[in-house]
Amino acid sequence: MNIIEVNNLTVKYDNVTALDDINIKIKKGEFLGVIGPNGGGKTTLLKSLLGLIKPNIGEVKINDHRPIGYVPQFSNFDRTFPIKVLDVILLGKLEGKIKFLHRFKNTDINKAEEIMHSLGIYKFRNRQISQLSGGQLQKVLIARALIMEPEIMILDEPTASLDANSKTEIYNLLKRLNEDKTIIVVSHDVGVINSYIDTVACLNKKMHYHGDDTKLSKRTLENVYGCPVELIAHGNTPHRVLHVHDEEGEEI
Numbered sequence: 001m002n003i004i005e006v007n008n009l010t011v012k013y014d015n016v017t018a019l020d021d022i023n024i025k026i027k028k029g030e031f032l033g034v035i036g037p038n039g040g041g042k043t044t045l046l047k048s049l050l051g052l053i054k055p056n057i058g059e060v061k062i063n064d065h066r067p068i069g070y071v072p073q074f075s076n077f078d079r080t081f082p083i084k085v086l087d088v089i090l091l092g093k094l095e096g097k098i099k100f101l102h103r104f105k106n107t108d109i110n111k112a113e114e115i116m117h118s119l120g121i122y123k124f125r126n127r128q129i130s131q132l133s134g135g136q137l138q139k140v141l142i143a144r145a146l147i148m149e150p151e152i153m154i155l156d157e158p159t160a161s162l163d164a165n166s167k168t169e170i171y172n173l174l175k176r177l178n179e180d181k182t183i184i185v186v187s188h189d190v191g192v193i194n195s196y197i198d199t200v201a202c203l204n205k206k207m208h209y210h211g212d213d214t215k216l217s218k219r220t221l222e223n224v225y226g227c228p229v230e231l232i233a234h235g236n237t238p239h240r241v242l243h244v245h246d247e248e249g250e251e252i
């Protein structure tokens, strides 16, 4: 069963075309990675799936009635905000609508505690978020998305700026959540695709590739990124984009 269907999706911001005729079908239970260069339209695609952006052309169909669990780009989160872990997770219940002096039900608090236990962050429940490591905070943001019991989870670069151990921990956690949820993750780290993700979508305004990762070739990646991409072979699968390039393809 396709839980998400994107048909002929075109999105423009004034005269900038961010997405051009995108077609993608996502099966229930899939673990999809979306890769592509900066400005390639990844965030725009996620926002379109979330219904935050109205397509200029085409449609997004979500075949599920529950709210989608969204974990936004971690670097946009204000870590200095004085709030404790339990409260951040409970805010997920309000779906972004902060209500003055809202009192949460005991069932919500119990649910938050159950999620904290399962993610190994219960011991931080009364800690200020400014006192967490990047990896711990990312788990809190995942917990906040989980409190609505979503079938679909969408994460925008969940491991950006995390160290190697924390990256592995987050991807292991996503793999576990994938046992009963559909997961869509934007990542710049082509390396993780090999070990964790079922399907890859390569996006640079147009969809250059959508399918089984084992067929993802160096040539495909070079088409998507528009510059030479150096890869470490891992079996037959491209493993990592090593170099950053400017728009002329010069290595920087």
Ligand SMILES: Nc1ncnc2c1ncn2[C@@H]1O[C@H](COP(=O)(O)OP(=O)(O)OP(=O)(O)O)[C@@H](O)[C@H]1O
Binding pocket: 013, 014, 016, 017, 018, 036, 037, 038, 039, 040, 041, 042, 043, 044, 045
């Ligand atoms: N609100 C906006 N108004 C105008 N242009 C925008 C807006 N948001 C994004 N864009 C443009 O749309 C294109 C796609 O942006 P988007 O943020 O979706 O890319 P991305 O792949 O997520 O990039 P990154 O990897 O840098 O996060 C870019 O050219 C960007 O400058």
